Amino acid sequence: MIEVSQLHKSFGQQQVLCGVDLRIDEGESLVIIGGSGCGKSVLLRHIIGLVQPDKGDVKIDGQGIADLSERELIKVRRKFGMLFQGSALFDSLTVEENVGFLLDREQTMPPAAIRETVADALELVDLGGTQAKKPAELSGGMKKRVGLARAIVYKPEIILYDEPTTGLDPVVADSIDQLVIKMRDQLKCTTIVVTHDTRSMRRVGNRVMLLHHGRIHANGTPEEIFNSTDPIVHKFVNGIADPKDLEF
Ligand SMILES: Nc1ncnc2c1ncn2[C@@H]1O[C@H](COP(=O)(O)OP(=O)(O)OP(=O)(O)O)[C@@H](O)[C@H]1O
Ligand SMILES: [Mg+2]
Structure with a gap:
């Protein structure tokens, strides 16, 4: 509450x-x-x-x-998970790196588990298979979905x-x-x-x-x-x- x-x-x-x-x-x-x-x-x-x-x-x-x-x-x-106004993605990182950014920085999960968690989050927002793309290759709606995937990786x-x-x-x-x-x-x-x-x-x-x-x-x-x-x-x-x- x-x-x-x-x-x-x-x-x-x-x-x-x-x-x-x-x-x-x-x-x-x-x-x-x-x-x-x-x-x-x-x-x-x-x-x-x-x-x-x-x-x-x-x-x-x-x-x-x-x-x-x-x-x-x-x-x-x-x-909390937060989808920021304007999505706030890192342009130089791939979709997978953006979504897994905080998990990666924490270093509490092995890389394979991070990849799997990121893949699950991307599936949930209907963006499965986009891991290697960069934000510049995405539409505005896709960027919002990536931001949302990043917001939910922590469950x-x-x-x-x-x-x-x-x-x-x-x-x-x-x-x-x-x-x-x-x-x-x-x-x-x-x-x-x-x-x-x-x-x-x-x-x-x-x-x-x-x-x-x-x-x-x-x-x-x-x-x-x-x-x-x-x-x-x-x-x-x-x-x-x-x-x-x-x-x-
Ligand atoms: N860090 C800051 N330093 C100075 N002023 C700020 C800061 N953050 C917000 N403001 C000011 O506070 C006011 C409210 O900003 P806020 O971003 O919350 O508006 P908003 O309701 O989200 O607007 P929008 O619908 O356009 O996103 C604005 O006038 C903004 O310039
Ligand atoms: Mg605002």
Whole structure:
């Protein structure tokens, strides 16, 4: 279970998060939506302990991550897989090296076992046989799948997806959503998806939160969010441009 309490974060003069509270139970699929630049990626980075808050805390299964030693934090991070915005692959490495990167660096598994684990992860994301390719040879959708394979090699309990369908055509976007659902059902993962894509929100979320002005402005089922009469939620899910309301 993940509990975020009164999270505050500023960068210089810019206050990005100003009191985020949220709770995600095991097995839930939470979708976080919000205008560009409102702090969604920053929030995900807090959840996996890559960024320290100015105030407030994040608890994973009851453990506050700010209080953990570096070794304990590494253990907690092992519970997470993350698909980064833009996939974040190393261009000079092959698909196999990208997916096995962390396993290889840990040196706790023999090379043959790493190869097998990587092959299984690639099969799971429908990219079997692509081990020798380099990122430059892949389409945007394939890169997302490689990023996803890398996120699941540790058999995580929680997977975070930062805009998994952005920049993809609707058919490929749908196939990525299907993979998100497959990971949730096959690996029994808790899922957090940050997206601007309201179709994805309906497909993969059982709960949706709108981050706005540094706080959780709305929280409900996809249907409740879609049918909300709150003007900010309504404008966001219907794609009505009013930068005054949506920008941070
Ligand atoms: N390391 C950092 N240093 C300074 N400012 C930062 C840093 N990380 C994020 N920010 C700022 O915090 C704000 C929120 O950034 P974030 O990347 O979380 O937005 P986002 O909601 O994910 O946007 P998008 O939908 O465009 O990905 C932005 O204004 C960004 O410039
Ligand atoms: Mg982002």
